[in-house]
Amino acid sequence: MNEQSRQAERTRLAESDAPTAPWRLWGPYLAGRQWGTVREDYSAGGDAWTSFPFDHARSRAYRWGEDGIAGICDVHGFLNLSVALWNGRDPILKERYFGLTNDEGNHGEDVKEHWWVTDGTPTHSWMQVVYRYPQAEFPYAELRETAKRAGRNEREPELSDTGALDENRFFDVRISYAKAGPKDICVELTATNHGPDPAPLHLLPQLWFRNTWAWGRDDRMPNLTARTRDGWRRITAEHGALGRYTLHVEGTPTLLVTDNETNEVELFGTPRNPTRYTKDGIDRYVVGRDAKACQVIGPDDTSESGTKVAAWYSFDPVEPGESVTVRLRLVEGDGHLDAFGPSFQDTVDQRKAEADEFHHTDLDPKRAAVVRRALAGLMWNKQHYRFRTREWLDGDPAQPAAPTSRKNMHARNAHWRHFDVADVISMPDEWEYPWFAAWDLAFHTVPFAKVDPAFAKEQLLLLCREWLMHPNGQLPAYEWEFGDVNPPVHAWAALQVYRSEENKDRKFLAKIFHKLLLNFSWWVNRKDADGSYLFEGGFLGMDNIGPVNRSEPMLGQWRLEQSDATSWMAAYSLHLMQIALELARHDESYEDVATKFVEHFLSIAEASTQFGSGGRGIWDETDGFCYDVVSRRRPDGHVESQPVRVRSMVGLIPVLACAVLEPWVFEELPDFARRLEHLLSKRPELRQFLSRSGGGALLSLLDERKLRRVLGRMLDEGEFLSPHGIRSLSAAHREGLEVQVADQEHRMGYEPGESRTPMFGGNSNWRGPVWFPTNALLVEALRTIEEFHGGRFHVELPTRSTRHVTAGRAADELVGRLVSLFLPDHDGRRPADGKRIESTDSPLWREHVTFSEYFDGDTGEGLGATHQTGWTALVASLLTDRRQTGAVGEANE
Structure with a gap:
């Protein structure tokens, strides 16, 4: 490979700093699931899962997005391309992944499909996904019934439990995307029969526009025109903002044309549909054999128009071990003179080779493969996320009026009417969490910085933009409740991203620092209401880790002082201090702000050791560990408190609140050094939180003695240390424990696997498993x-x-x-x-x-x-x- 090819992906990255830069215009931004999301929930009761269920998805137009299998779309989510399949037995086309809703699964929502992202590059010049499709009828009903019968102590029923995958009776469908240019995408679908017998397979790549016209806010209609002529098939897409694109379709498949419109007759019993052809027209034609369900274009020189088109390839049968291939090419403009000539395969081969070079590492092959697969999956989890809360709450002019329950301030996200986003955002998971989460995203940016620092920085800044961040400074948590509270790890992530680049981007650091000042103030004003420097953040992303729901108010005037919330804020203070110190090296005005944050850290540290009965704080000397504490003030003025004696991750979070002041701080920033020393001379009791050595210093919430005791438990294989990381709850609680919280007895225990409680939906468990974010x-x-x-x-x-x-x-x-x-x-x-x-x-x-x-x-x-x-x-x-x-x-x- 020549040097030009060797640097090709890095060159594309250098040309693509902006989120909408040409090489980023197309990517894996199509969601794995749109149904069952808050965005699509227009019910009075706020039950997203039943408001828009899986069984509606094939027939009902989405309001805010689209979904599909291994699909791509433009950065604005207008034009979408994905693969649909049919094995000749399923009752419906396989157009999207199937899974159980939160009420159907015995451990919450759960997808029941197998697919893997096998490769990718940051500009999406090369992407590859493998989807495993059963040859037997997909067991939709059986999976639902099995999960319904299962209890919380049983394993989740999986597709393999039904026998649908026995004897390798499945097709592996490998979907590859290779960009010949920013707006020229070669697509290859190869399906292999791994079963012992011949089996039929229908491949139906689909191109469609998101429905933007049916809501009464913008009646402009895009258009797809499918044409056939001697030996070729083309679909031309016309869109007012996106322009013109042409999808070349190799071979002579039948083209099926319909509209991305709701089948209101089928779903809601209305007298007629708004259009003759509806979203499910292709499914009804192929599977239901309804000859009038869509427009059909055969071999003649004809054309038809709509907003959703499929190219129907039928392979009947595919022999055991045989592979069949379908090729497409999506290109801007009127088309390509030789779409499937040598340039197609050359592009695929070249992009694959460039990806090999881009991901080259000195790690041994097994570890290198883990890194490459992890990064490929992370990059694929980018999705176009569109949500305008004001319009969602008020309803659309051309749709039924919004229920009155959405008009009051108790409606979901009613306090976030300013929220207005249409961006590509990194999602926690393609199917189960097809919406961003604040602390998840912060962790995503750290591995992103290894391969795409521009995207990592853009994502961190995005959550701080005025159209996402609340006017009071709070960052939106996640779609189900923007007002919930995630741990404040944004500053930590910003530091990690900043430090990962050889050429330090101080402009980025300053921009995010100014925004995080607002967020820090929100924490101080909203989660430390009495100014005690002790914090009550709620569940803080660790779902069921406590014996009670920490997001609900305590009874009997008790309040919960959280070990983790207080420690997160101590760490947040240190991270903002470190950012301010870095900026102060080039602008001395930041020295004062750095001093402010070191003082705030020391105040939190002092408060964490002194509140409650006997001034014990979150530290328990007997156990050598940190606990949440419940406290209340009695009528006589005495403060009564009791620790919540559960050894969990909340007691390890204090370990995170530490930072090094390197020697350069004392050498280059004398004002900061002088003010710190002045503070410590006036309040010598604070020196326990600072250690000096070799010209530098260590600030730590736990002094060395306490730290050693906590680490002793953390590194104990009978407690937190598992063969595969640090557990979220001590294994010492295997037999369970009774714990008193606010005059009430609660029982909980070590649960190493799936959650046995329905708290926060029950699909996540922090009572024993290993979680990567806290481990990192x-x-x-x-x-x-x-x-x-x-x-x-x-x-x-x-x-x-x-x-x-x-x-x-x-x-x-x-x-x-x-x-x-x-x-x-x-x-x-x-x-x-x-x-x-x-x-x-x-x-x-x-x-x-x-x-x-x-x-x-x-x-x-x-x-x-x-x-x-x-x-x-x-x-x-x-x-x-x-x-x-x-x-x-x-x-x-």
């Missing part, structure tokens, strides 16, 4: 300790083993345990595959690694969302961290 932060804290102490700070690993290692080595070994989830063990099985079908001996399953939402605290099995869950891509950052000592590899041998 704990690794970073250990590296911070190593940075300050060098090789002088040792911990016992595991606890009671008499084996002592440095903090840096402990970080490396923790990374090794996390990485081991995705690497074959001595039996050739990946722990993350658990007992699922992926763990079988078949190479067809073994070749695909999944990146789940979280992992069983004992076995490492992947749980929750299992399709490229975003923050688990942190494994790519952990594996490529330059600060490793070599223990990462050793831990897996």
Whole structure:
């Protein structure tokens, strides 16, 4: 490969800093699921799952987005391209992934399909996905019934449990996208029959426009015109904003034309439909054999127009081991003179080779493959997200009036009427979480910075824009309730992204710093109402980690002072201090702000040790651990308090509140150094939170004695340390425990796998499993300790083993345990595959690694969302961290 090819993707990145730059115009921005989302819920009761169920999706036009299998769209979400399939047996076309709703699944919502993102580059010049399609009739009803009968203590029923995949009776459909230019996309669909018998397969790539015209706000209509002529098929797309595109279709498939309009007669029993042809017309024609359901274009020189078109390829049968291929080419303008000539294959080969070079690493092949797959999945999770809350609450002029329940301030997201977004955003998961979440997204940007720093920075700034951030400074949490509170990790992520670039982008750092000042003020004013420097953030993204719902008010005038909320804010103060110090190196006016944040950190640190009965704070000397505390003021003025004695991740979060003041701070910023020393001389009791050594200093919420005791529990294999990372709840609670919270007894215990409670939907569990985001932060804290102490700070690993290692080595070994989830063990099985079908001996399953939402605290099995869950891509950052000592590899041998 020549040098020009070697640098090709990096050159494209350099040309594509802006979100709408040409090379970013087209990408995997089509959602994996649009139905069952808050955006599409226009019900009076706010039940998104039943308001727009899966069974409506094929026949009902979406208001805010679109979905499809392995599809792409433009950055504005106007024109969409994806693949539909039919095996001759299914009752409906396979146009979108099927899964159970929150009420149907025994552990919450859960997709029941298999697909893997196998490769990709940041500008989406190259993308590849494999979808596994059963040859038997897809067991929709059986999956629903099996889950309905299952209890919370049982495993989730999976597609493989139905027998639909037995004897490899499935097609692997590999969908590849290769850009010949920013607006010239070569598409290749190759389906392989892995079963023992011949089987029919129908491939129906579809091109359609999002419905923007049926709502009474913009009646302009785009148009798709399908044409056939001797030996060729073309579909021309005309759109007022997007312009003209042509989809070339290889071969002579039948073209089916309909409109992306709701079938109101079928769904709602109305006398007539708004148009003759409806969204489900192609499905009704192919599967239902309704000859009048859509317009059909055969081999003659004809054309028809609509807003949704499919090219119907029928392969009957496909022999065992045989592959069939369909090729398409989407290009701007009137078309391509030689769409499927040599340039097509040359483009595919070239982009694949450029991707190989772009992802080249010195890691051993197994670890390099984990990094590449994790990044590919993360990049695929970008979706066009459109939501204008004001219009959603008020309803559309051409639709039925919004229910009165949406007019009051108790309606979902009623306090976020300013929210107005239409951007490409990184999603937590393509199917289960097809909406952004604030703290998930912050973690996504860290691995993104490894390959696409411009996108990472744009995403962090996006959530701080005035059309997303609340006027009071709060960041929107997630679609189900923008007003919920996620941990304040934005500043930490901004620092990680800033530090990852060789050419430091101080402009980005200053821009996000100014916005985060508003967010910090919101935290101080809303979550520390009495000015005590103690915080009550609510569930803080860790769902059911406590014995009670921490987002609900306490009874009997009790209030909950949270160990994690207080510690998150201490860490937030330090991160903003570090940003201010970095900016102060070039603008001395930031020194004053840095001083403000170090003072705020010290005030939080002091308060965390002094409130409550006996002034114990969140620290418990007897247990050597940190706990949430409930407290109330009695009529006599005495403050009564009691710790919530559950050893969980909330007691490890204080470890994260640490930061190094490097020697340059004291050398280059004398005003900051002088003010810090002045503060400590006036209040010597604060010196317990600062250590000095070698011209630098360490600020830490936990002094060295407390830190060692907490780490002793964290690194205890009988408590938090699992073979695959740090558990979210101590395994010492295996037998359960009774805990008193605000005069009431509650029972909970260690649950290493799926959640056994319905709290927050029950589809996530923080009572024992390993979660990547908090593990990555704990690794970073250990590296911070190593940075300050060098090789002088040792911990016992595991606890009671008499084996002592440095903090840096402990970080490396923790990374090794996390990485081991995705690497074959001595039996050739990946722990993350658990007992699922992926763990079988078949190479067809073994070749695909999944990146789940979280992992069983004992076995490492992947749980929750299992399709490229975003923050688990942190494994790519952990594996490529330059600060490793070599223990990462050793831990897996």
